[in-house]
Amino acid sequence: MIQLQSVVKQFEAKNGTVTAVDQVDIQVKKGEIHGVIGYSGAGKSTLIRCVNLLERPTSGKVIINGVDLTKASPEQLRQSRQKIGMIFQHFNLLKTATVYDNIAIPLKLLGYSKQEVEEKVKKYAEIVGLTEKLASYPNQLSGGQKQRVAIARSLSQEPEILLSDEATSALDPETTDSILDLLLEINEKLGITILLITHEMNVIQKICDYVYVLEKGKLVEHNTAIELFTKPQHPTTRKFLNTISQRSLPDSLIEQLNLTGAVIRLTFVGESTGKPLIADVASRFHVQPNILAANIVELKNGIVGNIVVHINGTAADIADITRYLTDNGVQIDVLGGTANE
Ligand SMILES: Nc1ncnc2c1ncn2[C@@H]1O[C@H](COP(=O)(O)OP(=O)(O)OP(=O)(O)O)[C@@H](O)[C@H]1O
Secondary structure, X not given: OEEEEEEEEEEEEOOEEEEEEEEEEEEEOOOOEEEEEOOOOOOHHHHHHHHOOOOOOOEEEEEEOOEEOOOOOHHHHHHHHHOEEEEEOOOOOOOOOOHHHHHHXXXXXXXXXXXXXXXXXXXXXXXXXXXXXXXXXXXXXXXHHHHHHHHHHHHOOOOOEEEEEOOOOOOOXXXXXXXXXXXXXXXXXXXXXXXXXXXXXXXXXXXXOEEEEEEOOEEEEEEEHHHHHHOOOOHHHHHHHXXXXXXXXXXXXXXXXXXXXXXXXXXXXXXXXHOOHHHHHHHHHOOOOEEEEEEEEEEOOEEEEEEEEEEOOOHHHHHHHHHHHHHOOOEEEEEEEHHHO
């Protein structure tokens, strides 16, 4: 379990003090995958480096499995760090060592016997799908394969927690997907708790149970992935959501359509994504909903659908329709129109 309590990290720079992380609280239970998303400079790297005390917080607590690392002795800190693996955007592999040695060298340094090292290297190379590449050098591997080596190297030390610092940012979308699948697999099979940082909403979408949105060092919103995708509150969260699904329409189009009805966004979660509610509304209320935009986003723990429709009707019609949809488990946002009158 990872607990950050009121963590602050400040740097002294030429122009004064920079507060990179500002009163952040995070709690990741064993076996969960949590993600921190933010734009460049939001403080993500600094925050994740506070978890294993690569950066020592200026104030606040970092508690790993009940041990406050900010107060731990050097020996306690060493032991706790052994339980925390980390992977990076640029893989951090030794260029002059083979895949085998990249995984083996840290194990040798930890004092494992030759036989134990060999067993572990083979076991984790197989888990990440690199058995055939053990004799290759990093420059003979693709980006995705390099990240697999880095993941195997981390796993071979049998951590309970894996920190991922933009691990897929240097990869193309298809390779990103395969690495995210691998992270999901090791989370499920090995029960490893994962905390990741990213600036990409599709990473959050695919593997996170819980999401934190970081801006200027502060958490501006945090929630389960399903709730955050269904009911985003903060403008920054909405901007990130717009990068993967069309949630808004041009204002000029909404104004034009509002002259004759209302523009409504319907957000469906779970079971309600399977109901033919738009057809239902058309026949029940004798209106002709015009679908302007629609998408379905598959999250780790469910499916969220969005439909933006224009409905031609009076304010009373729109009120009845929105009530009907709400009763059927659909989240409604009126983007403008007669329903606002
Ligand atoms: N060692 C340092 N000394 C001074 N300022 C720093 C230091 N490290 C980070 N900062 C500042 O802290 C803020 C947060 O930086 P950080 O690298 O954590 O953000 P980030 O969200 O990871 O950004 P990016 O995605 O671009 O790496 C920035 O304003 C940065 O300039």
